[in-house]
Amino acid sequence: MSIVNERVNVGVVGATGVVGETFLNLLEERGFPFGELRLFASEASQGQTRTVSGREYPIQVLSEDGFDGLHLVFFSSGDDISRVWAPKAVAAGAFAVDNSAAFRMDPEVALIVPEINADLLPARNKPAIIANPNCSTIQLVVALQPLAKKYGLQAVRVATYQSVSGAGRNGIEELFNSTREALEGEEPSASAIFPAPIAFNCVPQIGGFNEQGFCTEEVKIMNETRKILRLEVPVSAFTVRVPTLNGHAEVAWVTLAKTVHHTEEIENCLASGEGLEVMRSAPKATNAVGQSPAAYPTQAMVSGRDPVYVGRIHRDLHDPATWLMWIVSDNLKKGAALNGIQIAERIFDIKPQ
Ligand SMILES: NC(=O)c1ccc[n+]([C@@H]2O[C@H](COP(=O)([O-])OP(=O)(O)OC[C@H]3O[C@@H](n4cnc5c(N)ncnc54)[C@H](OP(=O)(O)O)[C@@H]3O)[C@@H](O)[C@H]2O)c1
Incomplete structure (x- = not known):
């Protein structure tokens, strides 16, 4: 999948939680060049919106075609949701940066702190699950x-x-x-x-x-x-x-x-x-x-x-x-969302503002 005008289409699963909220703040604060932005949470949050960089985005429920067209999905909704939905995000062509513990000790999954082991990140054209470590x-x-x-x-x-x-x-x-x-x-x-x-x-x-x-x-x-x-x-x-x-x-x-x-x-x-x-x-x-x-x-x-x-x-x-x-x-920052965004910045070769 090509990235139009170097804009990364981003999904945030768990956008209403404290880690999800920190992701949204950091996307704005670091000038992350997102194109589309799709926010997901549970049924309980349907009808709500969140404002990012002055634009209002609706909260959606997860669905089989919900990741289509996304390049990157941050997961912060717990182990069970990640276990089921992170592989679906990858199948849809996106990198799944996962804050849960679901894949961290999987020998096939890179567990990344960019300052230490960014060399293990896959190439930009090879979407995969990347695990974000425990805070x-x-x-x-x-x-x-x-x-x-x-x-x-x-x-x-x-x-x-x-x-x-x-x-x-x-x-x-x-x-x-x-x-x-x-x-x-x-x-x-x-x-x-x-x-x-x-x-x-x-x-x-x-x-x-x-x-x-x-x-x-x-x-x-x-x-x-x-x-x-x-x-x-x-x-x-x-x-x-x-x-x-x-x-x-x-x-x-x-x-x-x-x-x-x-x-x-x-x-x-x-x-x-x-x-x-x-x-x-x-x-x-x-x-x-x-x-x-x-x-x-x-x-x-x-x-x-x-x-x-x-x-x-x-x-x-x-x-x-x-x-x-x-x-x-x-x-919530280096222990979760900031580390996740830094992983994405390395994958997509983005310099934070
Ligand atoms: N808090 C930390 O310091 C920290 C640090 C590192 C990693 N983590 C990990 O990050 C994840 C989120 O933690 P958190 O602290 O942000 O928890 P939280 O504040 O309780 O937020 C949980 C999020 O998951 C959403 N969610 C629940 N059920 C869902 C469903 N069926 N479909 C989609 N979304 C659903 C919630 O949506 P609703 O608002 O609609 O319920 C909410 O947005 C966990 O895996 C946690 O272990 C947390």
Whole structure:
């Protein structure tokens, strides 16, 4: 299929969700040269419209001929929809950039973070499913990549602090509603979204548990990190849902294959990484709150921004090969829609504005 006047005909499945909404904002913000734009959601959203670059588009339901004429379809409606509809998009001649977990560990499907493994993307005339990794995985691998290249990795341990927006629009509503209830003195009601009340609480479970005691989110991070970095490095993950609105934070303990003596060397290495912003340690240690502006990223600070931020970089006291760091990024942007758009920009050789 030829692309008329270099305009890419785009579909967005899940256009009314929080990731879909971020896709629409980014298409506009990055000046993505879309021609046709078709927006899909469930039956419940029929009759609604969304405005992109000043033009109103109707929300449609998925249909057998719905992808005809499209070159690219972003999927953000969950595993079941992707499993059925992404192959249909490819059969209709489009690239399917999939935010769900449906195809990520399929050995035939490329799992892409463009800064790291864009070399695995198929040619522009070979439509395929391209998997977008898990949000926590993306920010972790963006930080690990420069360290892996320069020093080699021996092991990675990571603990996550994940915002409610990672559970979609319902997750955000749940935080607002349950916080309001708690402030009004009501007993916390059972949550349909999280395994335990989320207001003023942290929940050490994202997804179901396997026999070894790991939850699905942890398994995704451990497997996807190795696939993207193309390394057999041991990765151990522990994931926690926290009552923040947007942006995921992680503490990573990164064990390097080479000894590095100075924090500055690690900071410089990370600062050379694509898509990374390093917030360097304060020159003087302080133990009091409010003595100096925070020299580290936080979830509220990074929400709405593109890069992956790293701060609080320091060496472990007992294992000189291990470095601790705090990695924070917007899960809806780099953790989902931005990474998807960057994949599309690479496939169609588009420079963002
Ligand atoms: N949130 C994140 O941080 C994040 C990060 C990475 C990946 N992801 C993945 O991205 C996907 C979407 O997540 P989200 O957070 O955006 O969820 P969300 O806010 O709950 O949005 C879900 C979207 O799917 C649509 N949908 C539901 N049933 C559908 C159907 N039968 N046909 C077409 N569309 C249907 C919904 O439409 P209605 O509004 O009509 O119900 C809505 O647009 C999931 O696979 C998620 O795992 C999310």
